Amino acid sequence: xxxxxxxxxxxxxxxxxxxxxxxxxxxxxxxxxxxxxxxxxxxxxxxxxxxxxxxxxxxxxxxxxxxxxxxxxxxxxxxxxxxxxxxxxxxxxxxxxxxxxxxxxxxxxxxxxxxxxxxxxxxxxxxxxxxxxxxxxxxxxxxxxxxxxxxxxxxxxxxxxxxxxxxxxxxxxxxxxxxxxxxxxxxxxxxxxxxxxxxxxxxxxxxxxxxxxxxxxxxxxxxxxxxxxxxxxxxxxxxxxxxxxxxxxxxxxxxxxxxxxxxxxxxxxxxxxxxxxxxxxxxxxxxxxxxxxxxxxxxxxxxxxxxxxxxxxxxxxxxxxxxxxxxxxxxxxxxxxxxxxxxxxxxxxxxxxxxxxxxx
Ligand SMILES: *Cc1c(COP(=O)(O)O)cnc(C)c1O
Numbered sequence: 387x388x389x390x391x392x393x394x395x396x397x398x399x400x401x402x403x404x405x406x407x408x409x410x411x412x413x414x415x416x417x418x419x420x421x422x423x424x425x426x427x428x429x430x431x432x433x434x435x436x437x438x439x440x441x442x443x444x445x446x447x448x449x450x451x452x453x454x455x456x457x458x459x460x461x462x463x464x465x466x467x468x469x470x471x472x473x474x475x476x477x478x479x480x481x482x483x484x485x486x487x488x489x490x491x492x493x494x495x496x497x498x499x500x501x502x503x504x505x506x507x508x509x510x511x512x513x514x515x516x517x518x519x520x521x522x523x524x525x526x527x528x529x530x531x532x533x534x535x536x537x538x539x540x541x542x543x544x545x546x547x548x549x550x551x552x553x554x555x556x557x558x559x560x561x562x563x564x565x566x567x568x569x570x571x572x573x574x575x576x577x578x579x580x581x582x583x584x585x586x587x588x589x590x591x592x593x594x595x596x597x598x599x600x601x602x603x604x605x606x607x608x609x610x611x612x613x614x615x616x617x618x619x620x621x622x623x624x625x626x627x628x629x630x631x632x633x634x635x636x637x638x639x640x641x642x643x644x645x646x647x648x649x650x651x652x653x654x655x656x657x658x659x660x661x662x663x664x665x666x667x668x669x670x671x672x673x674x675x676x677x678x679x680x681x682x683x684x685x686x687x688x689x690x691x692x693x694x695x696x697x698x699x700x701x702x703x704x705x706x707x708x709x710x711x712x713x714x715x716x717x718x719x720x721x722x723x724x725x726x727x728x729x730x731x732x733x734x735x736x737x738x739x740x741x742x743x744x745x746x
Contacts, residue, residue, distance in 0.1 A: 392730030395708035396539055396683060396721040397561065397582040405635040405725075412631070424628050433627060437620060440634035447637060447645055450570055450593060457592040457612065458620040458630045463489075463560045463579035466590060467496040470556055470575060473602040473612050475501035475530055482506055482529035482553065487514045487538035488714060489558060497533070504529065513715060514541040516675035520550045529553050531574055537562035539582065540712040542685030542719060543678040548572070562682050563591070564640060565724055566650040574598050580629060583682070583723045585636045588629035640724065649724050650681075656722050656731045657681040663735045669742035673717060687717040694718060697741055706734055 485508035
């Protein structure tokens, strides 16, 4: 493995080095079969075994009951913004959406093409610096589902506990799935693009309660129906073979590390190091409100945009890459998903101290 730098990219994001090494070997020659992983038929025995294993590892890690299906789809998380309402909302039906960032707003825009959408809470006016607590909003009991984004990648906010609404929950967990344990039973559907916390780009995982599969209107095109993919075990058409395989390796890595309770402890520790520095050093100011802070994306500002630009430039020169904040909020963002190593966080904290000392 060539020398690796610390990659704080928000996504696609850093992956465990052992996963990359294994994938590099398997791409050329999958398990000594003489065929490379990305040259195999998706109907071949070895590939079917790869999909089955990814499915069962995900079930084990997230403790998914049998009445949920796991689907491996293409089109990215953004396609789910439309697929969710297309499949779950009949004409005249209503759904409720919490507006906690750009990804939520995009989902709201798509959902409005298909049904009546209420937005009982928005944190837009404070540049999405927080997520609501239970009791901050009221959901129409008639709403078919309550949609939210568990972790707001761009702003660095995260639901600390999930909505306690009686409505069925639907969640975009693209940037924090598998970062902590949760109870899936209040959820009708959870989806996540793999490229933040689960693997490479190219596959979106959808976990859907099976009684919802028959809700889709009959005139929905085949490929846009969850049922099509559920009935065929994500093999209705060619799945994104490499991405599914790589997600499987990441899931194995996570299981061997001790599963979600273990990774949550590690994630809290890593994020804590950075938040301690932000809180203890006047030079830095966190973007997210204290009660909404993300363990995955840590957003902060320096006294001026000029200093921020200099900070990012000098950090990059020291092998701390990808710290520029999203263009819509500016500032800095350290994305430290499951696979991001603790040493990189320690190195960033040291760099922050030194930079503040020299420029403060
Ligand atoms: C990145 C991201 C998306 C968009 O994912 P694509 O796969 O690029 O469509 C959606 N939601 C959240 C929370 C994200 O972080």
